[in-house]
Amino acid sequence: MKFLVIEQDLRVWGTSQGIISRSFLAKLRKAYPQSIIDVVYLKQSESEDCLDLLPVNSIKTYVLDLKIPFYTKLFNKFYWRFFHVSLIRNNIHKVFGSYITKIDYQQYDHIFIRSAGLDCETILGAKDLSILKKSIITFNEPYPTFWCTGSISPLTNLELFKVKEMFEVVNQAKSCMATEILSEDLQYLYGSRKKFYNLPHQYDESVFDLSKMENVYKKNKKIMISYQGAIQFGRNVEILLDAYQELLENNLLYIENTEFVLRLKGIDKKKLVVKYSKCSNIKILDFASFSDSCNEQMHQADINIILENGPLYCNVLVGKAPFLAATQKPILSISPERSEMQRIITDPKYIANCNDKEEIKQKLEILIVDRLNSDAAVFPFGDYFSEENFKKLLDAVLFDSSGHS
Template sequence: MKFLVIEQDLRVSGTSQGIISRSFLAKLRRAYPNSIIDVVYFKQYSSEDQLDLLPVDSIESFVLNLKTPFFTKWLNKIYWRLFHISLVRNHIHKVYGSYIAKIDYHEYDHIFIRSAGLDCETILGAKDLPILKNAVITFNEPYPLFWCTGSSSPLTSLELFKLKEMFEVVTHAKSCLATALLAEDMQYLYGSRKKFHALPHQYDKNVFDLSDVSAVLKKKKKIMISYHGAIQFGRDIEVLLDAYEELVTKNPLYKENTEFVLRVKGIDVKKLIAKYSRTPNIIVLYTLNFSNSCNEQMHEADINIILENGPLYCNILVGKAPFLAAILKPILSISPERSEMRRIIIDDKYIASCTDKEEIKQKLENLIVSRMDSNEAVYPFGDYFSDENFKVMLDKVLF
C-alpha cells in the first residue's frame, strides 16, 4: 500500500498538534510496516523539526508565504461586511491550494489531509481540487470557532459562511475523521450522510529526542502532583488548586509530603502565583520544551492532571491524554459532564467534575493516599491508545 499524508504541524515542541501528528506517522508505520508512506509538510515559517526521526519513506517540506497583498487587505475591510466572505482567508486557502494542486496523488492507495489548529487551512486549501474526493480529512478541533467549547466567538454571518464552505468540503471528501465525541458532533453539525469515523490521538516516544533534561524540576516532596499545559477554552485550574489548598491546610501529612507543580500558559501566570503565594506547596512556573516537560512528568511527577475544556461539555480529546496513558501513572481528569475523558477512562477514581470542588478534593486525596503506598503501574485508559486498537479503528476508515 502507498500512503500520502499531508501535514500542517510536525513540530517537536510548543504544540500538542505536532506531537499528535508525528505520533500518527509512527503508528501508521507500525500498523502497516511494509507500506510506502510519503509526507508533504506545509508550514508557515522555517523551523527545525527533526524530520529525520519520522519513519516515512519521503517527506517534502514547504514554507508557505501567507502574507496577504496590501490591496486585498484593504478591500477586505469592506468586502467581508457586505458579502460575509473574507478575502484574507480566501487568499491563504489559495496559497495552500496552489501547493496541493501540484501533488501527483493518483499513485496512492490512501490519502490523509490533516488539519492543525482552529482554521483547517490544509483541508480548505483542497476545497475545489480533485484530490479531495480521494482524501480522508481529519478534524482535530470543532470548526468554525463558534462551535469550539469555551469559545467566546460570536455567531456571525462570516462564521455561518465558514460552516457552509466546510460543508462543501465534507460533502466531497472521501471520508472524514476525528476523535470519537468530536466525530459524532461534527457529523451532526454538517448534516453529513457519510460517517465521520473515530480515531484517537496517539503518542510514540520514538519520534522525539527526549535527551534534554536541563530544566527538569526535581521533586522535593514524596508526592508531586503535576499539570503541564494551557489554560484556555473554559479550563478551570483554580477550582482544582482551591481543593488542593484545602487539603494541605487541613492535613499536616499532605502539607509535609506533597507539592503541586504547574507549568502553564494562556493565563496571567503572575496573578496565579500571587493568589496562591500563601501556600508554598503550590509552585506555578512557565512551560518547558517538550523534552523537559516529558521527563518531568515521567520521572518526577506521581500524579498528572488533565484539564478538559468546559464548563458544560468537551468534545475534543486533549493532546496529552495518549502521552499520559503511555507513562502508566495515575491521572486526575477535571472534566465536564459530557466529555471525551468520561468515555475512555475506565475507572471513575481518575475523573472528577470540573464544577464540584468537593469531588475533586476527595478524588485527589484518594490518589495521594494510594500513591504514598504504591508506585505500581496503572492503566487509566485501558488499551484505548494501544497499537492494536489504533489499527482496528484505522482499518474501519480505510477498508
C-alpha cells in the same frame, strides 16, 4: 499500500498538534510496516522539526508565504461585511491549494489531509480540488471557532458562511475522521450523510528526542502532582488548586509529603501566581521545552493532571492524553459531564467533575493516599491508546470508507 499524508504541523514542541501528527506517522508505520508512506509538509514558518526521526519513505517540506497583499487587506475591510466572506482567509487557502494541486495523488491508495489548529487551512485549501475526492480529512478541533468549547467567539454571518464552506468540503471528501465525540458533533453540524470515523490521538516516543534536559524540575516531596498546559477554553485550574489547598489545611501529612507543580501559559498565569503565592506547596513555573516537560511527567511526577475544556462539555480529546497513558501513572482528569475523558477513562477514581470542588478534593485525596502506599503502574485508559486498538479503528477508516470488506 501507498499512503500520502499532507501535514501542517510536525513541530516537536510548543504545540500538541505537532506531537499528535508525528505520533500518527509512527503508528501508521507500525500498523503497516511494509507500506510506502510519503509526506507533504506545508508549514507556515521556519522551524526545527527533527524530521529525520519520522519513519516515512519521503517528506517534501514547503514553507508557505502567507503574507497578505496590501490591496487584499484594504478591500477585505469592506468585502466581508457585505458578502460574509474573508478575502484574507481565501488568500491563505489559495496558497495552500497551490501546493496541494501539484501533488501527483493518483499513485496513492490512501490519502490523509490533516488539519492543525482552529483554522483547518490544509483541508480548506483542498476545496474543489480533485485530490479531495480520494482523501480522508482529519479534524482535530471543531470548526468554525464558534463551536469550540469555551470559545467566546460570536456567531456572526461570517462564521455561518464558514459552516457552509466546510459543508461543501465534507461532501467532496472521500471520508472524514476525528476523535470520538468530535466526530459525532461534526457529522451533525455539517448534516453529513457520510459517516465520520473515530480515531484517537496517539503518542509514540520514537519520533521525539527526549535526551535534551535543561530545566527539569526535581521533586522535593514524596508525592509530586503535575499540570502542564495552557489555561484556555474554560479550563478551570483554580477550583483544583483551591481543593488542594483545603486538603493541606486539614492534614499535616499532605503538607509534608506533597507538592503541586504547574507549568502554565495563558493570560491568567500572573493572577494565579499572586493568588497562590502564600502556599509553599504550590509552585507555578514557566513553560518548559517538550523534552523537559516529558521527563518531568514521566520521571518526577507521581500524579498528572488533565484539564479538559469546559465548563459544560468538551468534544475534543486533549493531546496529552495518549502521552500520559504511556507513563502508566495515575492521572486526575478535571472534566465536564460530557467529554472524551468521561468516555474513555475506565476507573472513575481518575476523573472528577470540573464544577464540583468536593468531588475533585475527594478524588485527589484518593490518588494521593494510593501513591503514598504504592508506585505500581496503573492504566487509567485501559487499552484505548494501544497499537491494537489504533489499527482496528484505522482499518475501519481505510476499508469501510472505500467500500472494501
